[in-house]
Amino acid sequence: MQTIRTAILSFGLSGKVFHAPFIHQHPGYELVSIWERTKSASVEIYPYVKIVRSFEEILDDENIDLVIVNTPTGTHYEYAKKVLEAGKHAVVEKAFTSTVEEAIHLDQLAIEKNKVLSVFQNRRWDSDFQTVQKVIKDGLLGTVLEAEFHFDRFKDELSPKKHKETAGPGAGLLYDLGPHLIDQSICLFGMPEAVFADIRTLRTHSQVDDYIDLLLYYSSVRVRLKSGLLVKEPIPSFIVHGSVGSFIKSRADIQEAALLAGEKPDQPNWGEEPVSEMGLLNTKIHGTEERRQVPTLAGNYGSYYDLLYGALTGKNDNPVSAKDGIRVMQILEAAVKSNRDKKVIDL
Structure with a gap:
């Protein structure tokens, strides 16, 4: 099996939680180096x-x-x-870049150097989104007419990370x-024709x-997309209405919380949500009205690294290409x- 020798450029939340555990457990990768400016936090977990x-x-x-x-x-x-x-493959966290121009230049450079450039969009492999995607793909709602997605949190205090608040x-x-x-949204519906946005600052200071x-x-x-940091009581994060039915689902993927608690992604039942978080489907199937809960698919961020390994070894396409990243940057x-x-604004 070909080994992809990998380095990570930071061992904060992202490196410790979203990248290192999945690279470590995958037989196709070898975690070689981690850039820590002053600390040595990674040595306790990956000596x-x-x-x-x-x-x-x-x-x-x-x-x-490969460099993350x-x-x-x-x-x-x-x-x-x-x-x-430097002649290495790259995985870049979201947001891909600061501008569309930068994203396009990186894509062109990767093509010129014949290297894989991928954007880390791990939320494609959240349990909740995987389930919404399947409900739509299976035609349980008919033709989708309206969708509203939320990613809300309650963080009234400013982050101690200066780069996030500056x-x-x-x-x-x-x-x-x-x-x-x-x-x-792009995964489900493709590139939109135009965008309207209301962007505000609500927290004091x-x-x-x-x-x-x-x-x-x-x-x-x-399609409406909303996110706020002053949402104390969550509402359904996925609301989809179609020509024959509706589906609502909470944002309840457990992977981030499990990883923060030190759990390993190779354990049994990884990424399985509590049964209480099942989505609600109200639709008509073959002329029969149905209103029922839908079992949630398991989430697994490791799927990204599985597919990336295939792209790096020529077995499948890039799971999240630079062109995917460019589209997000354009929006x-x-x-x-x-x-x-x-x-x-027209796109």
């Missing part, structure tokens, strides 16, 4: 991994095949560019949780946006312009 103190150590290491760019959004373009120029490229909720919602309301215009379906930029100009 076999080399801790490096500079980005250049990773770029100069000819034994590294999971640093703050404003650095994604610079780091991913250098990774590709105004600048890629900062704010639009570029933090917005890419998840937008990517999920916040310097960045913490509320977004996006309306994506399609010819046959109305993000259109949303910023729409909010500024208070008008619908």
